Amino acid sequence: MESITLSHVVDAQPSAVREAITDVEPFTRAAGFDEVELDGDRLEIAKAVGLLKISLSLRLLDVPDAVFAYEQIDGVFESMTTRYTIAEVDDGTEVVVQTEFALDVPGGSILDATVIKRQRRKEIEAQFDYLDETLT
Numbered sequence: 001m002e003s004i005t006l007s008h009v010v011d012a013q014p015s016a017v018r019e020a021i022t023d024v025e026p027f028t029r030a031a032g033f034d035e036v037e038l039d040g041d042r043l044e045i046a047k048a049v050g051l052l053k054i055s056l057s058l059r060l061l062d063v064p065d066a067v068f069a070y071e072q073i074d075g076v077f078e079s080m081t082t083r084y085t086i087a088e089v090d091d092g093t094e095v096v097v098q099t100e101f102a103l104d105v106p107g108g109s110i111l112d113a114t115v116i117k118r119q120r121r122k123e124i125e126a127q128f129d130y131l132d133e134t135l136t
Contacts (some may be wrong), residue, residue, distance in 0.1 A: 001079075002113045003100040004120050008128040011092040012135035020066045020134055021095070022061075027068075030130030031123035043070060049119070056080075078104040080084055095131065097124045 001015045010017050021027050028045060031108055035046040046055040056075035061067040068079075072080040080101040086093050099120050103112050 001100055001102050002117065003098060004117045004124075005098040006121065006124045006128075007096040008125075008131075009089060009091045009094050010128075010131045010135055012131075014086050014088050014093045016135050017086050017093040017095060017131060019133055021086070023066070023069050027127060027130065030127045032126055042073075050089055057132065076104065078102040095126075095128065099124075 012124040024038050024043065025036050028043065032045045033045045035044070037044045042056040042059040043060060044055070045055060045058065048054075052078060056077075058070040058075075059073050059074050061071055061083075062084055066083040067086055070081070079100075080099065082099040084099065085096045085098075086124075087096075093130040101116060103116070
């Protein structure tokens with residue numbers, strides 16, 4: 001299992017940050033996804049990566065302490081979960097994002113995991129930028 005964890009402090013109250021994150025469709029689009037569709041507890045997302053189109057079907061989860069969490073139910077990973085947590089800090093609200101994933105590749109591939117982590121870092125940082133622009 002691979003993982004990536006990033007954190008960022010937003011100059012805003014926790015309630016405002018929670019509201020922005022739980023407005024799922026625009027928050028998910030901020031990560032660079034071209035297609036985002038929420039239907040109940042299912043979230044369908046897709047984006048073009050080079051010549052490929054990556055599509056994921058996700059299920060929203062009710063996870064203690066997480067303001068937003070999901071797991072892949074269909075897509076390119078053997079398994080993938082992501083959780084967003086927030087905590088009030090002196091400078092505002094710290095947002096911590098953790099994604100854990102296993103690739104559906106026999107024997108695994110370090111290069112693939114490295115590419116996924118790099119891509120995921122870009123997506124999360126774009127969401128942090130969205131929160132900064134929206135809330136400050």
